[in-house]
Amino acid sequence: MKKLFLSFLLTFIAGGIYALAFPSFLGAGWLPLTFIALPLFLWKLEEATFKSSLFLILGFNLGLDVVGYYWIPHTLREFGQLPYAVSVLLGAAFCLILQPHWWVYAFWKKFRPLGNWNSEKRIIITALVMTLLERYVQQQFPSYVGSPWLHLAPYLSLAPYFGVSIFSFMTYWLSLEVVAQLKTKHMRPQMWVGMGLFILLNASFPLKNPQSGLNLPVRIVQANIGNFQKVSSERGDANSYETISETYENLSKEDNGFKPHLTIWPETAYPDTFYGTESQLNEIFANIIQANDSELLIGGYDQDLTKSSNDYIESVFNASLLISGDKVKSIYHKNILIPFGETLPFGPLNRTIVNMVPAISLFARGQGIPVMETRAGFRFVTPICYEILESNYMRDLLNQWGSNHFIVNHTNDSWYGNTAEPHQHLFLSKWRALEFQLPIIRSTNTGISSIIYPDGSESRRLGVSEVGRLDVTLPLGKPTSTVYQAYGIFPLLLLVGLIYLITWFRERRIY
Structure with missing residues (x-):
């Protein structure tokens, strides 16, 4: 012994x-x-x-x-x-x-x-x-x-x-x-x-990083919304909703001479629910698009149209939504849900547990992979949160529609506070940039937001708990697949x- x-x-x-x-x-x-x-x-x-x-x-x-x-x-x-x-x-x-x-x-x-x-x-x-x-x-x-x-x-x-x-x-x-x-x-x-x-x-x-002459001006918005305020807004508190919406709008529209072609918000940034590509858009989206002449890529909630909006059990998707002009152009629904944070394995007991622990969100699981493409013709995928860490899943995501120009990772690490987790999450995400030789735009609510380049280096960061926006002209390579992307293991x-x-x-x- x-x-x-x-x-x-x-x-x-x-x-x-x-x-x-x-x-x-x-x-x-x-x-x-x-x-x-x-x-x-x-x-x-x-x-x-x-x-x-x-x-x-x-x-x-x-x-x-x-x-x-x-x-x-x-x-x-x-x-x-x-x-x-x-x-x-x-x-x-x-x-x-x-x-x-x-x-x-x-x-x-x-x-x-x-x-x-x-x-x-x-x-x-x-x-x-x-x-x-x-x-x-x-x-x-x-x-x-x-x-x-x-x-x-x-x-x-x-x-x-x-x-x-x-x-x-x-x-x-x-x-x-x-x-x-x-x-x-x-x-x-x-x-x-x-x-x-x-x-x-x-x-x-x-x-090495790509030198094709292609580039995309992007603006990454990091609003640093606290957990209490975020949950309150999602549960209908008008003051929290207005504060969050105004924060994102002001950061997105900030006029500093930089003209982004794509403005990006983090995971579940917008507190209201969308209803597919036929959603009626809030005026703040029109204001941002008009001010920047850009498209918007935001993390939000998208209603499962096959289920009642009054049912909060697996009726809403954790989503990435591409907004262009006056409409939702394309929507990606998160496929890999985090156990005990976004899904529960307890069947009929799930509803009772959610009532006891309100922070748990029982999301619907996404199916299929839509085409995400900017108006300039740059194609990309939008894994949400820990999906970026799943190398096998990322291969499937990238191979669905052939070659891609970049990756956007929407993330919300606010639950972890000022600990090592945001640094670990970023560190492990970098491997996808190396494996697929694609830049990764990492958009988070509370940090760390940055761009990861194919050689493993980074742009300037927005750190943990920092409020701000990151304006970067992103160099893009010609869309090709790596050997690893094509053949895996x-x-x-x-x-x-x-x-x-x-x-x-x-x-x-x-x-």
Whole structure:
């Protein structure tokens, strides 16, 4: 029991160290910590029994939860008005679902074929299994072991070909080999040569931003509306509604000599409900369009026309609406809803729970992907909030209508306050710009709003709790698809298969 407790403590520490590779309360994060934390965790995990593995995974996730997701109790208090002690306990319980792929891996480890899983060939298989599990097992806040490599941008030239998954695979491969080589006290050069070539390839061809001569002047509006005022306006408070509407209108119309072609508001910015493309528009939209001679892209609510507007259960979509002239030109409905924030799994009990926790919104789930295109012919997609973190979903979104010029991510991180979450959300979003070689316009209610460029760099920011507007002339490339966008995980599978074959032939020659 004492040995198991010490192992639990070590994996808890490993989880905390791993969290610090990402943005945290200590700063922007540090990539090398990944290569300390993961071998430490895998060293204990690979030698453990099935039951002990579950205990150690709990320790790792708890360390990750306490250090990396320390903001969850604050969010629960802000969101659900829960007592402090209850929020802390529920925050700790999130460790059960933060990295669910590790629980699946424990079962795979239990039932995998017998043999020497410290051999070079089988370590390659294990690294691939870990990579696939973290990619396809649904996460509440999607992040990958390869994500901290972002600190090296723009020297990540393989991202448009393999996505973040190749960086995860290489991290798992190195970590497993380090554990095996330390245990056997035997140096195996293949992985070290492979990692050296991997770093060299990424560094030799740094990512670059487009130079096609195309550009789009955009204005990003960040109104910094507080949660209480936002909820009050959505529930019909006239004063809150007027204050919010005037704030967005004034920021959108501000005359500083810049003429935006597209003005962008964040997720659920407009407190009233739209009724599809036939909506009667409020005069503030006409005022903004007339003042700027621009189109508007706003986050808002769109009524499901197949359901009664008097029913608040799954009858309204979280939407992105493109307004051009005097009409709603196109509408995207959010597809991936956040559990316990935008949807609940309790069936007939959902209505009762919503009455108890008014901040929960039970949205309808979007179906289909409309064409979003500016009047100048620039095509784009509009993932909402955490949808940008789902690489598989983003591929589907971008591939629906062929080539695109840019991405707009509407977000509302107001529930998290001045914590590390807005920085983590922004950090992980950057991978989509690298994978698809498209700029991302990030529009948030309370920060951080900015433009992410295809090389991983950023425009000027509007920080957390800042009120303002960001005017940027966005350079655009010619619309093309990256290898990763076209083929997804398959290039990585081919590469890993090649590495496995090289290892197999090399071992045959030796033995």
